[in-house]
Amino acid sequence: METGTEAGTSGPEWVGLPGGLLSLRRLLLALWTGLLAAVTAALAGVFLGPAWAAVGGCWLLGLAWGWVLLGRNWRSWRYAERADDLLISRGVLWREQTVVPYGRMQLVEVTSGPLERRFGLACVQLHTAAAASDARIPGLAPAEAERLRDRLTALGEARSAGL
Template sequence: METGSGQDTEPAAGEPVWIGLPPGLLRMRRLLLVVWLGLIALALGGLLGLFAGPGWAAFALLPLAVIGWGWVMLGRNWASWRYAERADDLLISRGVLWREETVVPYGRMQLVEVTSGPVERHFGLASVQLHTAAAATDATIPGLDPAEAERLRDRLTELGEARSAGL
């Protein structure tokens, strides 16, 4: 599977096996970006061209520039997401400018949630969210393949039960 797994993994012994997100999420986000900002650009260009004059319609280039910038940003953000299932805990690493790395021991998981909104479903994607007793934990893995999401959910639930520790 082609993934956006981290480019800066050092191959060291005992290092976790990082898994990146499948490209579907990037495709979906980029498509949404292009569709929405493209519509805004069209509407802006059309309205300004009609009511203010063709010169003003150049402002429609602004959303197009945002598309270009967002295209790159989404790619970098997508590439920064990765997770690793270790023997006793789950690692999630993300963020380009604000980097965040979360470790959740399996025994602390209260529930595992698989969610998939209408747009995500259309693109065949699902998110896995882990809840511990601490609300601040916020361990979400977005944009997984539904089969992979279900596998992860089942595995996490199983491991969580085996190592259950509660509060």
């Protein structure tokens, strides 16, 4: 049986997220687990005795587990621009693929919070008429987010004008 590439037709060209989002999420994970480990160790040391302060080290297992999971989640995010729609794919255990037709887009936003700006990141948020079909692409470079916003807006206007 032939696949799409063997038959001469190619599938969508997927684009992954840059590494800044992974760095930000791992930094936040390390900060929170470090804080929890310190608080747990201090409380256990004060109320149960100095030997129990080592219980705070259990949070290091959570840090290691979260570190791996964040990497897998980050690698699962990708998007592809096709002729008539935008594909967004994400998820490790439960794979989710969102298809947003250009003609159905009502609003394309680029947002960036304080931590995202510090790491040079932005998020593209797509709004459609159906509330459940809103989609987003997090962790993009601001220039790429603005390029994508402008392209999607132009394609959305062209497609909706043809309706």
